[in-house]
Amino acid sequence: MENRVKNKLEYLFHCSPKLLYRYISNPSGLEEWFAEQVNLKQGNYIFTWDDSPREAALEENKLNSHTRFRWLDDPDEEFFEFRLRQDELTGEVSLTITDFCDSEEQEQNQRLWDNAVNALRTRLGA
Numbered sequence: 001m002e003n004r005v006k007n008k009l010e011y012l013f014h015c016s017p018k019l020l021y022r023y024i025s026n027p028s029g030l031e032e033w034f035a036e037q038v039n040l041k042q043g044n045y046i047f048t049w050d051d052s053p054r055e056a057a058l059e060e061n062k063l064n065s066h067t068r069f070r071w072l073d074d075p076d077e078e079f080f081e082f083r084l085r086q087d088e089l090t091g092e093v094s095l096t097i098t099d100f101c102d103s104e105e106q107e108q109n110q111r112l113w114d115n116a117v118n119a120l121r122t123r124l125g126a
Contacts, residue, residue, distance in 0.1 A: 024082035033120035
């Protein structure tokens, strides 16, 4: 088995947490930047890229704060999470993304997230 590592990436936005939260917490928002298609089926989220679906359970969801998912085909201790935090002084909102990947794929994984977040910024105009 390959060595799995936890990645934590932070991105800054100039928008409200409430607006950004819609894009990390519901299927239509996630379709705008994260996956080609997102559906709910029996309480789980089905994310699809290139006609390849992957199922995840929603493990945590706090309004205007964060969402945490767990891929059903990954080890139980692994997850992917979108967490929002607003700086009290500057008003900037940070989106912290946490996920896991093989250590050899860390750079590729970061590029994938960078591209996805750029798509989100374009949608938000932020």
